[in-house]
Amino acid sequence: MKVIELRNVTKTYSTGVQALTNINLKIEKEDFVFLVGPSGAGKSTFIKLILKEEELSDGSILINGQDVTKLSKRKVPYHRRNIGIVFQDFRLLPNKTVYENVAFAMEIIEASSKEIRRQVPMVLGMVGLSDKATSYPHQLSGGERQRVSIARAIVNNPAILIADEPTGNLDPETAWEIMKVLKQINRRGTTVLMATHAKDIVDVMQQRVIALEKGRVVRDQQRGAYGYEG
Ligand code: ADP
């Protein structure tokens, strides 16, 4: 099943910069995709278009078969619920515990207390943080913080998990722990799209690699490598 499909997608910013040019691609439910390419290649723009944080200039984007370019403003929040996102800098709420940070993502969508009490411990277990539920972010290591942010991203069962440089602030060993968690989430049926400059990780993982350069897809390999010097 196609979870993400881009048809002739072009994005030109108001400055005249064409960040993406005629992109066509399909991402399947079981895919784990590395999005690679030099700085300025269009990776962030690609992610923003999928999240509908930016409007595209031409073409269409389908998420689970639905054309999101046609969504009314009112429906955009529902679209975003289908996508979890993890950032390089974690973006946790400092005054909330691990449990509360994850629960908050469910409170925003008005999940019931019962669902929250069931779901939060479950995802904390999945990321290996059951024993840190009452800790605050400043009491955690970088790897633990990133695992909280992953738990928060998946707690509402999104179809897609987008990770934007998720290992960028982590040492290599911790980065690998995060990759194991992401791969496990992918195995459980969530499509993972990860923008990264982590050559070692991409080379070892042997997953699909989509390479962007100057706004175009220059490579799309099923079991690809990073393809640039680290
Ligand atoms: P990457 O994430 O691969 O570094 P970006 O998507 O951030 O690439 O940028 C692609 C191109 O679009 C670059 O030339 C960048 O300067 C330009 N760009 C990105 N965001 C904006 C914006 N908000 N307004 C104008 N130009 C932008």
Ligand code: ADP
């Ligand atoms: P309610 O739905 O009535 O708010 P909850 O059990 O969801 O009750 O939560 C009550 C408070 O206790 C919240 O601040 C929540 O973050 C916290 N909490 C609940 N379960 C845990 C847990 N296992 N570990 C840490 N904090 C928890």
